[in-house]
Amino acid sequence: MNYKDIEEFLSNLKSVMSCKIIDDNKGSIQEIHILADSSRNVKQICRDIQSVLISRYQIDVDYKKISIAQVNDSFAFNGDYRLKINSLHLENKPNTVTVKVVLQFDEALYEATESGLKTDRNLMRLSSRATLKAVEKALGFDDCLLLEDIESKIFANKEMVNCAVNFMYGGKEIVLCGNSFVEHSKSEAAVKATLCAINRRVAKHSSVN
The missing domain is CATH 3.30.160.270 (Alpha-isopropylmalate synthase LeuA, regulatory domain)
Incomplete structure (x- = not known):
């Protein structure tokens, strides 16, 4: 399945800047990578993504498959994620x-x-x-x-x-x-x-x- 249209639609959601979907050999979604700004809570962004997928595309995705990288608009240190x-x-x-x-x-x-x-x-x-x-x-x-x-x-x-x-x-x-x-x-x-x-x-x- 070509997920290009879904990626483009999800990229237009509030706070979302870009989206990349990774599927398996059968075409099922395995991972959804989201790059977002820090204007909204990640839980809200995640729920929006799940709602759009189920209502518009009839695709039910577990929240565990959604990974959100959030860009901090201020330069304050965020200790939630340190490589x-x-x-x-x-x-x-x-x-x-x-x-x-x-x-x-x-x-x-x-x-x-x-x-x-x-x-x-x-x-x-x-x-x-x-x-x-x-x-x-x-x-x-x-x-x-x-x-x-x-x-x-x-x-x-x-x-x-x-x-x-x-x-x-x-x-x-x-x-x-x-x-x-x-x-x-x-x-x-x-x-x-x-x-x-x-x-x-x-x-x-x-x-x-």
Whole structure:
């Protein structure tokens, strides 16, 4: 079944900015990923989605299949959803390196890799880009996060990694900034700086009840 029309209709609901439906081989809905603003409670958004699906499309979907990523319009920290580093692995070759980042939220793991030339600055970029890919997998959306810039510098006599990330949603572009002191490696600090930017801005609510 083609769910394109349903995705477009749900994207026009109040507070909803975009929608992605994932089905199985039989065409049954397995997951509904929603990107929404913070103007309404996630339970209200979830009920609206269920009501539209049953009344307009005669599709009854369990609320547990609805995952809502909510963009916080203020920069206040939201502790409901924090992705954490599960593991970071580097596969070195003479001139190139592959970075594998695994993020964790509760028991769920989200993995992504990036490969490129093995330079000091590019290693930070690869680590950050792999992190953003993993974050997109966690949110259930593609091509909404882009690394704008990343650098290391000395701050308070310690080395720090700063990054800027472009977050695209609802036709809007928001620049998110994060930083992390280098404790073990610049690669690890790049991942932490990227998560610092994302975790302050995006809250995800799964299995709303």
